[in-house]
Amino acid sequence: MxxxxxxxxxxxxxxxxxxxxxxxxxxxxxxxxxxxxxxxxxxxxxxxxxxxxxxTRAELVDAALADALEVGDAKLAGIDLSGDPTEALGRLLASSWDLVAESAALLEAAQGLLPAGRLRELHASPAKRMEDLIRRGQREGAFRTDLPLPWLVSAVHYLLHGAAEQLRAGNLTEANVGRVATETVQSVLRGPAT
Structure with a gap:
């Protein structure tokens, strides 16, 4: 029994x-x-x-953020990142916007509760996907090479989370946040006009 x-x-x-x-x-x-x-x-x-x-609250927030990132990573793994790097980046950003908005709020909840090392660990797979795409874009001449690759990956990460914060603050709308974030990220990766 x-x-x-x-x-x-x-x-x-x-x-x-x-x-x-x-x-x-x-x-x-x-x-x-x-x-x-x-x-x-x-x-x-x-x-x-x-x-x-x-x-603890930290354990719960960690579990929620890990779950969100795991589900998101599985979704993003199915995106075709072949072909033109700029177009591939557009597909990746368009498909990931909902995930970014959720994870930005969860990340805000995690700030101060989870160690920075744990946050980097949780974001490792999405960061690697972006890093690989930017590296390929650099090799193919689509993205700037004058700035360090880790910095560019971090800049993209911060821009996307910043766009999510601006959406929550009412400074961007659901209708324009994806376009604004994508255009900003692409302009950063293309670099200054020559």
């Missing part, structure tokens, strides 16, 4: 964890300062249940 209840309890716990992480993603994407109480209510669990799975 005990062997039958243990797997059921584990499955229940996994479903509870998944609900809590989904609720944390939703709440923190809307408000990076969302309370544990609001997240627990969104998940349909009590605070004690939430704290039973995530001992």
């Amino acid at each position: 005990a062997s039958q209840t243990r797997p059921r309890r584990r499955a229940d716990a996994e479903r509870s964890i998944a609900r809590i992480v989904a609720a944390a993603r939703a709440c923190l994407s809307e408000n990076p300062d969302a309370t544990i109480e609001a997240i627990a209510a969104e998940a349909g669990v009590g605070r004690m249940t939430l704290y039973g799975h995530f001992k």
Whole structure:
């Protein structure tokens, strides 16, 4: 009898964890300062249940950000990045905008809670995808080579997160944020007019 209840309890716990992480993603994407109480209510669990799975707010934010980046990375892995680097960059940015907006809010929630090394670790795969594309664009003469590659990757990252912040602040709209972010990133990578 005990062997039958243990797997059921584990499955229940996994479903509870998944609900809590989904609720944390939703709440923190809307408000990076969302309370544990609001997240627990969104998940349909009590605070004690939430704290039973995530001992601290930092653990919960880490799980939400990791989940969002993992789902996003799987989506972006399917984008065709072959052909003209500028066009490939446009496809990557267009496909990633929703993910950037969510992860920017989650990143804001993570600031001060998670160590910088953990944040870099979580962003490693998306950063590598962008780095590989920029490197190829540099080799093919589409992107500037006068600035260090890691700096360009970081600049793109900061521009996209800045666009998400401007959207939340009401300075950009859903209708224009993707275009504004893409044009800005492409202008940075092309470099100054000669």
